[in-house]
Amino acid sequence: MLHFENDYNKGAHPAILEALVTSNFEGLAGYGSDPYTENVTEQLRELCDCPEAEVTLLTGGTQTNQLVIDTLLAPYEGVIAAETGHIATHEAGAIEFTGHKVLTLPHQDGKLSAKAVASYLAEFYADSNHSHMVYPGMVYISHPTEYGTLYTEDELEALSKICQAYDIPLFLDGARLAYGLAADGAVDIPTLARLTDVFYFGGTKAGLLCGEAVVFTKNNQPKHFVTHVKQHGALLAKGRLLSVQFKALFEDGLYESIGRHALEMAEQLKGILRDKGYRFYLESPTNQQFIIVSNETLEELDQQVAYSFWEKYDDQHTVIRLATSWSTTQADIDALREIL
Numbered sequence: 143m144l145h146f147e148n149d150y151n152k153g154a155h156p157a158i159l160e161a162l163v164t165s166n167f168e169g170l171a172g173y174g175s176d177p178y179t180e181n182v183t184e185q186l187r188e189l190c191d192c193p194e195a196e197v198t199l200l201t202g203g204t205q206t207n208q209l210v211i212d213t214l215l216a217p218y219e220g221v222i223a224a225e226t227g228h229i230a231t232h233e234a235g236a237i238e239f240t241g242h243k244v245l246t247l248p249h250q251d252g253k254l255s256a257k258a259v260a261s262y263l264a265e266f267y268a269d270s271n272h273s274h275m276v277y278p279g280m281v282y283i284s285h286p287t288e289y290g291t292l293y294t295e296d297e298l299e300a301l302s303k304i305c306q307a308y309d310i311p312l313f314l315d316g317a318r319l320a321y322g323l324a325a326d327g328a329v330d331i332p333t334l335a336r337l338t339d340v341f342y343f344g345g346t347k348a349g350l351l352c353g354e355a356v357v358f359t360k361n362n363q364p365k366h367f368v369t370h371v372k373q374h375g376a377l378l379a380k381g382r383l384l385s386v387q388f389k390a391l392f393e394d395g396l397y398e399s400i401g402r403h404a405l406e407m408a409e410q411l412k413g414i415l416r417d418k419g420y421r422f423y424l425e426s427p428t429n430q431q432f433i434i435v436s437n438e439t440l441e442e443l444d445q446q447v448a449y450s451f452w453e454k455y456d457d458q459h460t461v462i463r464l465a466t467s468w469s470t471t472q473a474d475i476d477a478l479r480e481i482l
């Protein structure tokens with residue numbers, strides 16, 4: 143069986159495992175008080191060109207989204223997101239579980255438009271009954287989006303300005319950030335740090351066993367954030383599990399090479415799909431590719447290829463996702479070419 147269903151179907155990059163094994167018998171303080179965490183913090187401050195950045199390492203994406211949103215919002219506030227946003231579709235109501243409503247808006251290929259956000263905020267405050275409603279207290283986006291699309295610098299600038307005007311934070315979900323940064327013409331890390339109030343480097347989908355690195359960029363990390371993390375059951379006693387992995391990820395260009403490799407595999411994948419006559423649902427410049435496949439073809443594909451169901455296209459066709467990653471090999475691509 144070939145695995146193209148997601149970008150985390152393998153364990154971990156060999157360099158990450160090696161770092162864990164090498165450091166295994168070091169005696170280290172717990173709860174993120176180890177020197178590896180200090181090192182990662184400095185690495186990320188330098189990458190972000192943001193000396194004042196505050197960094198916290200967490201285990202997974204849903205946990206990270208829930209913690210950031212819950213701690214930055216007041217009890218009466220909700221978070222604006224695209225209707226296709228991960229927090230609105232595939233997180234089992236984790237945000238609502240903390241008492242914060244996800245306020246969904248229409249999307250454009252997975253992206254929130256500044257115009258739609260501005261219109262929503264203006265209409266909310268123009269409603270004389272808004273004190274009886276859920277206040278929009280944050281804007282959430284993901285980069286890449288759930289459809290593998292990317293925000294341009296101009297789009298991020300426009301969203302940032304709207305958030306500043308209404309004094310609400312812009313939060314960028316970077317679960318797949320490695321694959322977004324590697325795309326041609328993509329915004330760089332310092333730009334993301336400048337235009338967002340908080341974002342994170344996803345490690346789970348970039349070769350780590352687990353881990354997400356949250357970066358608050360405006361001296362805006364919630365007070366006693368570690369205590370909030372603890373209350374959410376998200377504080378690891380063995381913080382080394384995350385810090386050792388992230389230190390290795392950001393050394394020797396590994397983070398960048400992982401992103402480039404996945405996109406090189408994705409470009410080959412796109413070429414194969416075009417040559418075989420498959421229809422693309424949309425154009426994605428990253429590691430996620432979406433195609434429209436007849437239901438009959440899917441029955442045959444099921445026997446040899448693991449893919450992700452995305453949505454029904456019509457009664458006879460389905461949209462599926464094929465994803466490459468750090469672990470995709472040339473042999474995988476060649477075998478898929480033969481199957482398709």
